[in-house]
Amino acid sequence: MRKVLALTIIFICINFLTGFASTQDINQERFQIDSLKEVNQIETNQEQIVDNYNQIAYLFGGINIDSSLVYSSKGIILAKKINYLHGLAVSHSYQGRALIEAGKLKLSMENFDKALIQFSLEGDSINMLDCYSGISYLASYGSSQLKSLNYNLKALEFAEKLKDTSSLSTRYNNIGAIYKRLDNYDLALNYFQKSIDLEQKIISREQKKISKEQLAINVGSLAISYSNAGVLKVEHQKFKEAESDYQKIKSLLPKINSEYVRSYLFLSLAGYYNGINNFDSTNYYIVRARKICIENNYQHILVRVYRQQGETLLKQKQYRESIYFLDKCLNLSDSIGLHEEYPEIYKMSAEAYSHIGNHQKAYNSLLKANSAIDSLKSEKVTGFLVEFEEQKVKNEQEQQQLKLALKNQQVENTAIKMRNKFISALLAIIFLILAIVIVVFYFLKSKKNNKILKSNHKLIKKQKLLLEENIQKLEISEENLQKSNATKDIFFSIIAHDLKSPFSAILGFNDELALHYNEYSDDERMEMINHVGNASKSTYSLLENLLTWSRSQSGAIQLHKEAHQIKSLINESISPNLATAELKKINVVNNIDDTQMVWADKETIKVVVSNLFSNAIKFCNSGGVIYLSCKLNKNMLEICTRDTGIGMSEQIMDGLFNIEKNVQREGTNEEKGTGLGLILCQEFVHKNDGQIWVKSKLGEGSAMYFSLPVHQSN
Structure with a gap:
């Protein structure tokens, strides 16, 4: 087998x-x-x-x-x-x-x-x-x-x-x-x-x-070669020699991507361990091979998995379980037309039935084994090559006969030419004259046709170039349209993302006043109303900022870079979100140096700071702290927004600034987001000649950094 x-x-x-x-x-x-x-x-x-x-x-x-x-x-x-x-x-x-x-x-x-x-x-x-x-x-x-x-x-x-x-x-x-x-x-x-x-x-x-990918294929080929050598040695009971081959296979398995090849190697390993009576390892590799075969519908491999499982159980004297898997092997083999293992399977079934005392079924299985051997010998596939070779010999004989007849005809033609040499020479002269006339005629005619063909060819070539140019223009137009649609989708997603934070404050204070109005004093109610008013104003400001960004995407806006005091700019940017921070009882520690000046466009940087601060609030636990700080690094000022929140995994950090991955996750109070706010931040920071990056550990909070050029006079 x-x-x-x-x-x-x-x-x-x-x-x-x-x-x-x-x-x-x-x-x-x-x-x-x-x-x-x-x-x-x-x-x-x-x-x-x-x-x-x-x-x-x-x-x-x-x-x-x-x-x-x-x-x-x-x-x-x-x-x-x-x-x-x-x-x-x-x-x-x-x-x-x-x-x-x-x-x-x-x-x-x-x-x-x-x-x-x-x-x-x-x-x-x-x-x-x-x-x-x-x-x-x-x-x-x-x-x-x-x-x-x-x-x-x-x-x-x-x-x-x-x-x-x-x-x-x-x-x-x-x-x-x-x-x-x-x-x-x-x-x-x-x-x-x-x-x-x-x-x-x-x-x-x-x-x-x-x-x-190609290296993985070569490694797979090497593993198969080791498997071939190992199976050969196991068949000849040379288990010690086979051990090194299977150790090599196990070392190569992690480098093989093909599930198809891995399933065969697992099955080969199962056969080796069955040979040395290590049934735990045998079952381990059978299970792995079976899992791959079922997931990928490798039925012809699954047949051999069932056969190996039946053989292993037979060797462990678990006869009824062995019969179960051998029957599964036969049924699946029959459904896909894979018959070459029938004799061995029926022999193992006969042995298992004999051990449980069912001698009638054991006898029937032996009869089927012998019948399968005979049927395999008479399969069409074993005879078609002989039939083909016979036909090939017949064709070669016919070709030889044709060649002989052609040779005889050539001899006869030579004899006729010799008998009529004079006539042939005369005919040849006449033919030559006619040929010259025909050649001259066709030369003149072909010369004219060539001119027409060249003209047509030139026209076709010109049309082909024009067609290629039009196709290229269409592709460019399609690409521009796709970019335009993508920008539109991003724009609307960002509007939903950036407006949500101030509206959380507005709705929060509104619900609080509606539900517990009489529980607060007039001063407290007035303070809440002021918060709602401030958040409403900030929402309008955010709308203006987003509209400004949309104009920048269409090339209709130019950045106006000026010297700005960074602390004042940051305070103005985070102001709309302080109410949300207060609702979550988050303490904001502002350590920004009020002497530092940066050279940047005010409106775009306000959008950056607002997004980073809003994200810090979203992923900070209630009662946490948000730190705002900055430091000089050569001619750049690095601004940091650090929170004590839930932090990020490596996978999330890898997708933060990649619009294709579109990272989204809920905040600590189940706040929703589109995952596009940081894409906006990255674009505006780059337009202001800066860089943006993140440092974070899961469960230990996050620190968002961005840099801006320092004002030269500073």
């Missing part, structure tokens, strides 16, 4: 890692596909259109197999029509790849064979390597492992010639798997070790040059 599992891991995982398209960035591939489709609508070169169809088929290979088949078929039809042989061969090659994924193995082999003939005539080693790689993969499904080995060796020859290290590693793994099936331990281990050595060289040499 482990032989089947190992071979499946090798062929599926290796082809998953080195298939049509990387999973790094599907959006990028879809963008390329759309671009190529647009190009084909205006392209006039037919061969280029074929090449574009092939590139689209290649890109769809990792996204949508049906679409890949559609575009490779389009390439075949057009390439045949214009007799573009190289493009036709590439189309057949990509069709062969897609048909593998579609499960149409015979058609896939036919396409690879057609492509290989043309690539051989061209001496195209790179594409010949790809064809032999695909054919070797198909041959692995057949009954003759020697035939699969032969194709892999041919692919290996080209990979070595081209020094294609990724293909070499894949070939070593595949050849090792074939020798493993042929029970040649030494040769199988030798090729697995070659793959390990090569992958290690690739990683050590290229890890500083390639992307993290």
Whole structure:
């Protein structure tokens, strides 16, 4: 059973890692596909259109197999029509790849064979390597492992010639798997070790040059090679030797992003620990593999997870539980058409039924095991290669007969020419004269046509440039419209955000007066009314500030930078929010130096200070303290608003000044916010030639800093 599992891991995982398209960035591939489709609508070169169809088929290979088949078929039809042989061969090659994924193995082999003939005539080693790689993969499904080995060796020859290290590693793994099936331990281990050595060289040499995603793929390939070697050693009861391979796998697992590969590695680890009777670790890795398979619908891997769980329970003499998981394995295998493990599963079921005394079911399971062995031998997939090879021999015989008939015809034609030499010479002279006349005629005519074609070409080129220019203008217009819409959305969000604080004070005092009017003296009521009045005035002031900001976004406003006493400016800015602070019983300690002067635009800085102070109130606990301070740093004055509130995590701080992340959270009294106030602060501080930043720890309060240029005369 482990032989089947190992071979499946090798062929599926290796082809998953080195298939049509990387999973790094599907959006990028879809963008390329759309671009190529647009190009084909205006392209006039037919061969280029074929090449574009092939590139689209290649890109769809990792996204949508049906679409890949559609575009490779389009390439075949057009390439045949214009007799573009190289493009036709590439189309057949990509069709062969897609048909593998579609499960149409015979058609896939036919396409690879057609492509290989043309690539051989061209001496195209790179594409010949790809064809032999695909054919070797198909041959692995057949009954003759020697035939699969032969194709892999041919692919290996080209990979070595081209020094294609990724293909070499894949070939070593595949050849090792074939020798493993042929029970040649030494040769199988030798090729697995070659793959390990090569992958290690690739990683050590290229890890500083390639992307993290590509490095993760290479690490995954290395882990698979270690797994192949480990499974081989476990099968031969060489657990001590296998231990180092599985330790390497465990060290590489954190660096592997692919859930697909991780599930296979977890399953391989489960098999190793089951072999050494460490059932706790076996169950641990079975659970991890099963979780990934269920979350990602990897049903063909889940089948093997159930089988491994059944085998482990059988080994622990938990026979009824073992039967349960073996039955789940059989049911799922039947639903997805995966039958190669039936004999082993039925044998384990027979053993479990025998131990619980159900000898009838044990006998039936043994009968099914034998029947499964016979049915696997008669599967269509094991015979289609033989049928294909026979057809190929028949085609070659027909070609030989055609060549012989052509040769005989050529001999006969030569004899006729010799008998009629004089007539042929005379006809040749006449033909030559006619040819000269025709050539001269067509030369004059083509000269005229060329002028027309050049004129048309120039016109088309001019129209193409004009079209491209119009497309570019439309894209710019669309981008400007999106920016305008985004600015509008931000503007309305900020209005909601900045007006809420003063209205909290207005509504708070209004509710207090409405509910407890008679409980207060006239002086206290008058004080509350004054607070409401002050907050109302500040609200109007905030509206003016926000309208000023909106005009700055549209470029309709210019900043008026002047010298300002910073303490006076800050006092004026925080005044509208003091009532809210008083409601939360927050003490405000103002340590701003009243001698310091800054060079800035008053209105925009007032908006900055008001936002920072409002946020400090929002996230400060009732009864807390807000400190206002400043200090000189060279030619900049750094102003700090620090609170003793709830603080921030690293994740929140990372998104504070990023409009795309739009950080929002409630204040200590469940105050709401849009998360856009600090974006406004950042814009206004930058316009005043300053910087803004934050320091905070969760549960220990926050300190918001911004800097402004010091007035030169200061």
